[in-house]
Amino acid sequence: MTIDNKISLEDAPLNAFHKKLAVYSSGAPFLDGYILSIIGVVLVQLSQALQLSVFEEGMVAAASLIGMFFGGFVGGLFTDKLGRKTLYVLVLVALAVFSLGQFWVTSAAALIALRFALGVAIGADHPLATSLLAEFLPRKQRGSILASLVMMWFVGAAVAYVAGEFILRAMGPEAWRWALASAVVPAVLFLIMRAGTPESARWLLSKGRTAEADQVIKRVYGSKFSIADLPEPVSERRVSVGALFHSHYGKRIFFVSLFWTCSIIPQFAIYAFAPKILSAMGLTGDLAAWGAVAITIIFVFGCMLGVKLINPLGRRRMLMHSFLWSGLALLLLGLFPEGAGLLTLALFGSYALFIGGAQVLQYVYPNELFPTEVRGSAVGLATSLSRIGAAIGTYLVPMSLSSIGIANTMIAAFGISMVGLLVTWLMAPETRSLDLAKASAAA
Template sequence: MLNSSVIGAEIKANRDVASLEDAPLNSFHKRLTFYSSAAPFLDGYILSIIGVVMLQMSHALQLTSVQEGLIAASSLIGMFLGGFIGGVVTDKLGRKTLYLLVLVALALFSLGQYWVTSAWQLIGLRLLLGMAIGADHPLATSLLAEFLPRKHRGSLLASLVMMWFVGASAAYIFGEMIMRSAGADAWRVALASAAIPGVIFLMLRAGTPESARWLLSKGRVSEADQVIKKVYGPQYSVRNLHEVTPQKHLSVWSLFHSGYGKRIYFVSMFWTCAIVPVFAIYSFAPRILAAFDLTGDRASWGSVAITVIFAIGCLVALKLINPMGRRKLLIHSFLWSGLSLLLLGIFPNSSALVTLLLFGGYALFIGGAQVLEYVYPNELFPTEVRGSAVGLATSLSRIGAAMGTYLVPISLNSIGIGNTMLAAFGVSMVGMVVAILMAPETRSLDLQQAASLRKS
């Protein structure tokens, strides 16, 4: 076993050795990418299943429009709390500590929805569900980012976002099957069904190692060396990590000042603008499509079709993230998806085909902004505060998303579908302006270079 102090000293001296940032992608990276997709998959599933069950659930619990909005928004409020708390904890105690516990909590809270008897019970459980999902976002993405080689980091982190739409698609497909076959309590079964993928991901994650970068940031050099040899092979060591020592006295409060404060503002703003229209559409897809005179099976399968196009948009963005670059992809994503929302707002009485095509256009083009939600926050902050930064950005973005989701049923009833789409267009334009003014380009940088304030 190499002595920790010797290794620590030699890390500084061995800058000419090969970097792990340039190591080949291996089976561990691929498995870890899939395991880390639990948060976005379950996020998409749990949020979207509400749209499927809303009509039956509203009738069974005699919900008001305000209660409907609170139920849809409660998981987002929970993500606000869980994201920040989970990020701070994962930076303090390690990525591995919460990696399993959050999925245990998620499975239990999902099952609990089956027995609710009031709106407030459901709001409380979905608040707790959101906290579990919110906590998983920073710890899973930070762990993954700290293992991935530079060449594949952007595309594999971005692929996690696509799993949100896979989860949403699964919610609509299995939700519709349950609603058609489970009788009067079908909505209860559909809500509780999120426990099944939660348990599957829980079993898959067992045995995942701690982040070598996090261990090194805490001075645990020998443990970091063991992890590197296990993941990459005996020919590698911490000498190949090229991450020297913890940056001086970085804490969660570093995220509120200097260059990191500007980065948190950028990430939180573009993330908020990317998800507000998406979350609102998914939470109330059948109702929104009904406002465009698409009802019954047309609304149900229209929701599925739009979700599939969302996934296709993310897949296209994965192919563009390196050749096009992060900055250009973000700007163009907001521009063209926003124009689709503008046309929906200007022409709310269009035919069913035109309406679905415009929704499809939004779903296709917003993929660029969506896939960058995990890439930018993990690249722009150092190991010592990476989890806290991702958690804080997750939390701040959910404030706007929760408000937007809560206001959708009220907006539909008060100002109509056309003006609601125009408001969503305005949100997208804010995102585009923020991207033009603040988005950096990080595609050619290694993780330490991208996180350095000197690269701002």
């Protein structure tokens, strides 16, 4: 596609700026995985040190998830009103300060407050980082690069487990303080990398700041390019945040939030409680311990497979296949809960592999289906609503295992996957070949 005999910015080749911006933006999912996981590593030690009650332990673990629920939508609103650039840096300052503050806590209340604040900052970082990245990426690489960010959650979680265990073994009785505060290191590193990142040219244009948008385009793509090379929005009508709650964009929010929730409930449950679930299915000892590790690794391979298939299959087909085959794996686990150990692990591994398609689309669809004026708000709202699914998946699994048993728990998870498949079949658009303006158009 060309504009005035020149390449449209949607079809421009991927350059060094795009690659660096992708790395900088990966800080959102990396810190999400790190900060949410490090608390699990040190919970026993800090609980003894602060003499936490069972209720306080639960609140310490849940505080960041609750904060993310509020931070996602609020952060999205601010990034749409104030721009991507400023908050892109400030949110990491907040993460560094709140992480370091955990070192000096002396009460459950103080720790809960700081974990909540960290959740707010993480939640705010998701919409602004992914929106900024989506608004610069060429159409051919937009899906695969946005999708690849999801893997950084697992990388962050893995680094947290390794760093946390090392700190607990090396730092003595107060090691939990050092472990919690250790998140300041990646936060500061990403802060340094993000410094100097330009504002989104699309956001500047949406605010009528044409000259500044033109300067950004020339800086990123070269002096021969200008705003004339950026595809025009399909509609000149301004879109307000209120549109996310009704009409066509309301339907898109419903679709994005529901598919995200249906993909995250079983995934969070299996990821968080793999040893407990495997034990309920008769796997014990090394088979259960190493099986849980293997399932976690396969989750990463599933995301990698999703990144590879997102363009050949397209968004809609990949999402339908992801829900179908991962759901069938859960159904077989429910129908044969006392199967051979290796068969059980193979079915869990199949689920982890096939759900990767739905996982990686969690960053792609929200950024493609909404226009620049409300993109941050839409991604933030979807992030907030998905945390409800994360909380359900994390906290209802023990109750489900004790009340209805492992077989019915797996069948219930299959049902959730089928809801995701149905809503995808009825509502998912295909945006693979569309530029960002056309993909986000209401019609």
